[in-house]
Amino acid sequence: MGEPELCARRRFTPLDAAHDDTGPPTATSPYAIVAPRHKGRTVNLMEYQGKELFRSLGIPTTPRGELATSPGEAQTHAANFGVPVMVKAQVLAGGRGKAGGVKYCEDADEARARAEDILGLDISGHTVEKVLIEPASDIAEEYYLSILLDRSSKGYKVIASVEGGVEIEEVNRTRPERVLKEDIDPTVGIDRDRAKGILTQANFPDDVIDAGADLLVALHQGFVTSDATLFEVNPLIKKTDGRVIALDSKVTIDNNALFRHEDLAAQSEEEADSPLEARAKEEGLQYVKLDGDVGVLGNGAGLVMATLDVVNQAGGQPANFLDVGGGADAEKMTESLSLVLSDERVRSVLINIFGGITRGDEVANGILAALDNLGEIPQKLVVRLDGTNAEEGRAILDDADHPSIVTADTMVAGAEKAVELAAQA
Amino acid sequence: MSILIDSDTRVLVQGTGNQGTFHAKRNAGYGTTIVAGVHPKRGGETWEDLDRPIYASATEAVEHQDINTSMILVPAPFARDAIMEAYEAGIELIVCLTEGIPVHDMVDVYNTFYPRAADGSFTKEGRPVLIGPNCPGLISPGKANVGFIPESSTRRGSVGLVSRSGTLTYQLMHELNAAGVGISTCVGIGGDPIIGSDFMDIIPRFAEDPETEAIVFVGEIGGTEEQRVGRWIHENIPDTPVAAYVAGFTAPPGKQMGHAGAIVKEGGDGGETAADKKEALTELGIDVGMNPSETAQLMIERLS
Numbered sequence A: 001m002g003e004p005e006l007c008a009r010r011r012f013t014p015l016d017a018a019h020d021d022t023g024p025p026t027a028t029s030p031y032a033i034v035a036p037r038h039k040g041r042t043v044n045l046m047e048y049q050g051k052e053l054f055r056s057l058g059i060p061t062t063p064r065g066e067l068a069t070s071p072g073e074a075q076t077h078a079a080n081f082g083v084p085v086m087v088k089a090q091v092l093a094g095g096r097g098k099a100g101g102v103k104y105c106e107d108a109d110e111a112r113a114r115a116e117d118i119l120g121l122d123i124s125g126h127t128v129e130k131v132l133i134e135p136a137s138d139i140a141e142e143y144y145l146s147i148l149l150d151r152s153s154k155g156y157k158v159i160a161s162v163e164g165g166v167e168i169e170e171v172n173r174t175r176p177e178r179v180l181k182e183d184i185d186p187t188v189g190i191d192r193d194r195a196k197g198i199l200t201q202a203n204f205p206d207d208v209i210d211a212g213a214d215l216l217v218a219l220h221q222g223f224v225t226s227d228a229t230l231f232e233v234n235p236l237i238k239k240t241d242g243r244v245i246a247l248d249s250k251v252t253i254d255n256n257a258l259f260r261h262e263d264l265a266a267q268s269e270e271e272a273d274s275p276l277e278a279r280a281k282e283e284g285l286q287y288v289k290l291d292g293d294v295g296v297l298g299n300g301a302g303l304v305m306a307t308l309d310v311v312n313q314a315g316g317q318p319a320n321f322l323d324v325g326g327g328a329d330a331e332k333m334t335e336s337l338s339l340v341l342s343d344e345r346v347r348s349v350l351i352n353i354f355g356g357i358t359r360g361d362e363v364a365n366g367i368l369a370a371l372d373n374l375g376e377i378p379q380k381l382v383v384r385l386d387g388t389n390a391e392e393g394r395a396i397l398d399d400a401d402h403p404s405i406v407t408a409d410t411m412v413a414g415a416e417k418a419v420e421l422a423a424q425a
Numbered sequence B: 001m002s003i004l005i006d007s008d009t010r011v012l013v014q015g016t017g018n019q020g021t022f023h024a025k026r027n028a029g030y031g032t033t034i035v036a037g038v039h040p041k042r043g044g045e046t047w048e049d050l051d052r053p054i055y056a057s058a059t060e061a062v063e064h065q066d067i068n069t070s071m072i073l074v075p076a077p078f079a080r081d082a083i084m085e086a087y088e089a090g091i092e093l094i095v096c097l098t099e100g101i102p103v104h105d106m107v108d109v110y111n112t113f114y115p116r117a118a119d120g121s122f123t124k125e126g127r128p129v130l131i132g133p134n135c136p137g138l139i140s141p142g143k144a145n146v147g148f149i150p151e152s153s154t155r156r157g158s159v160g161l162v163s164r165s166g167t168l169t170y171q172l173m174h175e176l177n178a179a180g181v182g183i184s185t186c187v188g189i190g191g192d193p194i195i196g197s198d199f200m201d202i203i204p205r206f207a208e209d210p211e212t213e214a215i216v217f218v219g220e221i222g223g224t225e226e227q228r229v230g231r232w233i234h235e236n237i238p239d240t241p242v243a244a245y246v247a248g249f250t251a252p253p254g255k256q257m258g259h260a261g262a263i264v265k266e267g268g269d270g271g272e273t274a275a276d277k278k279e280a281l282t283e284l285g286i287d288v289g290m291n292p293s294e295t296a297q298l299m300i301e302r303l304s
Helices: A003-010 A016-019 A030-034 A047-056 A071-081 A109-119 A168-174 A194-203 A204-226 A255-260 A263-268 A275-283 A301-313 A330-341 A358-376 A392-399 A411-424 B016-027 B058-064 B076-088 B103-113 B166-178 B199-208 B225-236 B274-283 B292-303
Strands: A041-044 A066-068 A085-088 A102-105 A130-136 A140-152 A155-161 A180-183 A228-239 A244-246 A250-254 A287-289 A293-300 A320-323 A346-353 A380-387 A405-408 B010-014 B032-038 B051-055 B070-072 B093-096 B129-131 B137-140 B144-146 B157-165 B182-189 B212-222 B242-247 B287-289
Touching: A003 A380, A041 A047, A041 A263, A041 B144, A047 A250, A066 A071, A071 A085, A071 A109, A071 A130, A102 A109, A109 A130, A109 A301, A109 B274, A140 A168, A140 A180, A140 A204, A140 B103, A155 A204, A168 A180, A168 B070, A180 A194, A194 A204, A204 A228, A204 A244, A244 B274, A250 A255, A255 A263, A255 B076, A255 B103, A275 A287, A275 A330, A287 A392, A293 A301, A293 A411, A301 A320, A301 A346, A301 A411, A301 B166, A301 B212, A301 B242, A301 B287, A320 A330, A320 B016, A330 A346, A330 A358, A346 A358, A346 B137, A346 B166, A358 A392, A380 A392, A380 A411, A380 B032, A380 B166, A392 A405, A392 B070, A405 A411, A411 B292, B010 B016, B010 B058, B010 B076, B010 B137, B016 B032, B016 B144, B032 B058, B051 B058, B051 B070, B070 B076, B076 B093, B076 B103, B103 B129, B157 B166, B166 B182, B166 B212, B166 B242, B166 B292, B199 B212, B199 B225, B199 B292, B212 B225, B212 B292, B225 B274, B242 B292, B274 B287
Parallel strands: A293 A320, A293 A346, A346 A380, A380 A405, B010 B032, B010 B070, B032 B051, B070 B093, B093 B129, B157 B182, B157 B212, B212 B242, B242 B287
Antiparallel strands: A041 A250, A066 A130, A085 A102, A085 A130, A140 A155, A140 A228, A155 A180, A228 A244, A228 A250, A287 A320, B137 B144, B137 B182
């Protein structure tokens, strides 16, 4: 049953510590200062990290492999194994096999050659910097198995299919009857009988049910204790000797829970979608890199999403999503603006702030102080202030008459102005 | 009338640190009745800034005071236990403002609050109402304010407003206010994947509230709750003026846009993008604005 591990997870910190928040209250998102350091995003583990985690959780997978960052290293590892190996690109992207990032090699020389091909390869925008070398498995059959957090059923969902090693989305589209999706009540969990039932219903062969069920029970238990939102095994394989193991791993961990998983938090530092996103993460800013040339920053996730929408409707392309969160003091504005402006594609910036508990005059002063800190910048900043003390804020900006600042009265007017300035720059 | 909070609201504040104190004072200043605070190590003391007692637990607080609402402002790692404490104390309305709570904690909370019936649906009847987490709280203008919502730019009126996003809510309230349109109750339901109350838990309450004559709801990318409530509106209150906005038309799939729940799942069952939601709602006869201003304008026109 799922209950024991749920209970084990529940009491993780003394409640006494709960009330020791520090620092002054900030504005629209006053809780921001008490949020954990890793807030916001999810953490994806690469295959080798996911397999490490699987091993520590008792989920059967391949024996330990070795990482290589050069063809020479790959050759050495393969020679040490002394058996045919797989050379597998370690990137956070799907479709590695299709992109030529996964190769079978008979010997060490071949491993060297394949590693040379794979290292530096671009897979869906991710450059391969390391490869995993592991002894090749004798595959008899391939299946698919995953467990994920399911928003609509407020619990978990297990997905199982006898078609493994291919994209499950594709199987789901073309042969949905081959994909079993089973809701799991989190208060009940998955015991061995339930696991056997699921695999039987998904038409797994009889000789795989027992070992597969053990693996599914461990997968579920590990998923819960790791605070994961996804544990995916594709493919799950039956080896020629009959054993059932995870040949690949895709793991996503809830960032909000990293405070109780220091080991996983350390691994996440390695992962970054882009250098700017990595920097934002370090500074605790909610930043997503996009493809356009209009830099966007605002307060509140919803407002920033809406700002991207109006920039787009005004005929422009946003360069990023950046939620400055609560407060807009000089330090926060300096950090945020400097981040947005380090994207060399940015030709104008739209600052969209709704003053709630933060007042418009405070925001205006924060922007001016940030510009003092940053020195001269080539881009124009279009500032749109609304809400509490917006008029006072606009007056401060008008009085300052800063050469880099253009004010706008509405979100739509601000977006139009920013798009126009980007086109001219 | 209004929904969930009004002049009879009596609030317990769980978390008497800087955050809790700052907002409890603001809310009290608005006329909200703040009854007491909870701090496990300061039971028996007086909460100086509010001149109210502090109890060691929510259960102890309800033994001594008349309380019907709890506002929770403790750091994320402890929020699950604070919510459960309010639940065990039998408090009817629990508003959790904290951001960044682990999603598995919310799975535990939700399944405790709302047990599954045999058909897989959740029992809401007779159970406490949980608003949030990761939300700005709620306000019934002129009556009570529980949470972060700035009160300066709204007035009492007949529009029920419900939103996943804090600042977008303020923006809409502000624009409606500028046109003289007031609010019955504004509820920020929060931007997390698992929240205590979703659109479907709030909008039917507006439909039953005699003071609420029109509804504005603000959704965003991720999940498909907007469609679900759209169908409910279409079937049950087709004559009520309703305007909606969905944020995130330009959000790329697989990227989380600030809110933990604001993500278009790749390879999911569809319906999670802003465009999908707008199309579905429009087909159901609901006015959807392209941006917050246009949405406010749609409502103002419907009411004039």
